[in-house]
Amino acid sequence: MRLHHDLVFVLVKRELKVRYRGSFLGAIWTMLQPLLMMLVLHTVFSAIFRFSIKNYPVYALTGVLFWNFFSQSITNSMNSLRGNAILLRKVAVPYAVFPFAAVVSGVVNLVLALVPLLALLIVTDHKIGPALLFLPVAIAIALLFTLGAGLALSPLAVFFTDVIEFVTVLLTLTMYLTPVFYPKDILPDHFYWIVHYNPIRSVLEVFRDPIYLSKIPPIQHLSVALLCAMASFAIGVWIYRKSERRIAFFV
Amino acid sequence: MTVVQLRGVSLDYSVKEHTATSIKEYFIQVLRGRRKRKVIRALREVDLEVERAECVGIIGRNGAGKSTMLKVVSGILRPTRGTVSVDGRVAPILELGTGFDYELSGRENIELNALLLGLSRREIKALEESIIDFSGIRRSIEQPVKSYSLGMVARLGFAIATASIPSVLILDEVTAVGDAEFMLRCQRRVDELVSSGTTTLVVSHDETTIRRLCTRCVLLEGGEIRAQGKVDEVLAEYGRRTLHRIDSASGSQSHETEDSALEASSAV
Known part of the structure; x- marks a missing residue:
């Protein structure tokens, strides 16, 4: 177990190093990209859609940070076993370390990207409350939720190539069904419920509340999010366990 | 002291008759009821004991199960039947x-x-x-x-x-x-x-x-151990078998034989 822990650590280190090495701005990109994205959204939505929401930049940036973490972690963990196929045919490595490392790298990037978020809070004179200290819990819930999906998808992507294409499209669809950059209450009634019952929305709001509303999410929301995260993790582990033995034959 | 021990190890690959690599194909096949599995036995009742500090050579032609056997020893593949015990790090x-x-x-x-x-x-x-x-x-x-x-x-x-x-x-x-x-x-x-x-x-x-x-040699053919013992003897046996196969192959029809022989020896 200790060994797996080391292995995840080194794999995360590798992912970050490889990502930032050879790029001029390096880790700054992780901070800059969501800011630029937020600027784009702000421009588009304040000029075209105009919904009334106070301090939209902070609302949008929290959404973008969360979504980047979620979609990148899913994509990377989904590809993690395929990408290491040659190695997995030769060495008995516990497969789970690869999706694990992918999601943990995502968390590291998310935490890095909190720096420009903090800057934005200060610049826009947004209320900074003690609720921010709740963020580690919110991130832990998001980690658990994403890890479940990553664990399930990594073997499935080994068995069926289509999974990758399918999930890519599904991720785009889900992004629109999650209030990443629009407020939930602009939705017409007959759509509202889809977004409302979307578990990712629940996990996102637990992350957004401490920053945007500077309050700890209400206990009902929190327990729903935690329940979704635990369900996702349990299903992920179950699928992973069921397919683990067959991975070596397909990879 | 025995370091590696394989006892009655068999390993089946189950290959779908019509391999589905996409979900669409998969469902079409399920609907048509054509998800028959073809079992390929890569290893068949393999018994092997290797002592400490021994060096064992594994020979045999392509598809004989050599690499599969090593994968079983290193723990990448779990055998369908039989037991594997390895003492220490591989x-x-x-x-x-x-x-x-x-x-x-x-x-x-x-x-x-x-x-x-x-x-x-x-x-x-x-x-x-x-x-x-x-x-x-x-x-x-x-x-x-x-x-x-x-x-x-x-x-x-x-x-x-x-x-x-x-x-x-x-x-x-x-x-x-x-x-x-x-x-x-x-x-x-x-x-x-x-x-x-x-x-x-x-x-x-x-x-x-x-x-x-090597101090000892094992000849694998069709997933089975056909000979083992002194290096020279096993190599000689392998040579004889190869010659024999080539002779009988050139006697009958030519090209297809190699493939189908390989198939026949590994399929069940």
Whole structure:
């Protein structure tokens, strides 16, 4: 177990190093990209859609940070076993370390990207409350939720190539069904419920509340999010366990 | 002391008659009721015991189950039936650059690769300098591996795999890429490991390698052990069988025979 822990650590280190090495701005990109994205959204939505929401930049940036973490972690963990196929045919490595490392790298990037978020809070004179200290819990819930999906998808992507294409499209669809950059209450009634019952929305709001509303999410929301995260993790582990033995034959 | 023990090991690959690599195909096949499985038995009732410090060569033609057997020993594949017990750490010598990240430096790859091979970080720290010395690429160790020549990658890989003494060393068709000096050092290192008690399993089509390294030989055919014992005798038996097959093949129809013979010997 200790060994797996080391292995995840080194794999995360590798992912970050490889990502930032050879790029001029390096880790700054992780901070800059969501800011630029937020600027784009702000421009588009304040000029075209105009919904009334106070301090939209902070609302949008929290959404973008969360979504980047979620979609990148899913994509990377989904590809993690395929990408290491040659190695997995030769060495008995516990497969789970690869999706694990992918999601943990995502968390590291998310935490890095909190720096420009903090800057934005200060610049826009947004209320900074003690609720921010709740963020580690919110991130832990998001980690658990994403890890479940990553664990399930990594073997499935080994068995069926289509999974990758399918999930890519599904991720785009889900992004629109999650209030990443629009407020939930602009939705017409007959759509509202889809977004409302979307578990990712629940996990996102637990992350957004401490920053945007500077309050700890209400206990009902929190327990729903935690329940979704635990369900996702349990299903992920179950699928992973069921397919683990067959991975070596397909990879 | 027995280090590797296989008892009645069989391994079935279940291959779908019509392999589905996409979900669409999968469902079409399910609907048509054509999800019949064809079982390919890659290993059949294999019994093998290897003692400490023994070096066993595994020979046989393509598809005979040699690599599958090594995968069972290293724990990558679990046998369908039978038991496998291995005492200690198994270290495969990987094909050129497997498990390396070409963007990372040589030093960073030592940590990554050795962890993948099952060493702990503390062990790696302790061995790092001797790995660099043995690989003989100290000058380039901070450079990214993508700037290395093939020989340098091979040296580093070999140095990492043999740095700590594994209980079982696996050499699966490790092709000679290094220069003469390095090859000699590799041979010495394998000899050293063997004399310090490492058990070695070698798969090779090269008789010279087998003769030089091995104390015993196993002939696999169609997933079964057909002969084992003294190296010379088993190699001779393999030669006889090969000749016999080629003779009888050229007697009947020509091209197809090789493939279908391979199929027949591995399919159930």
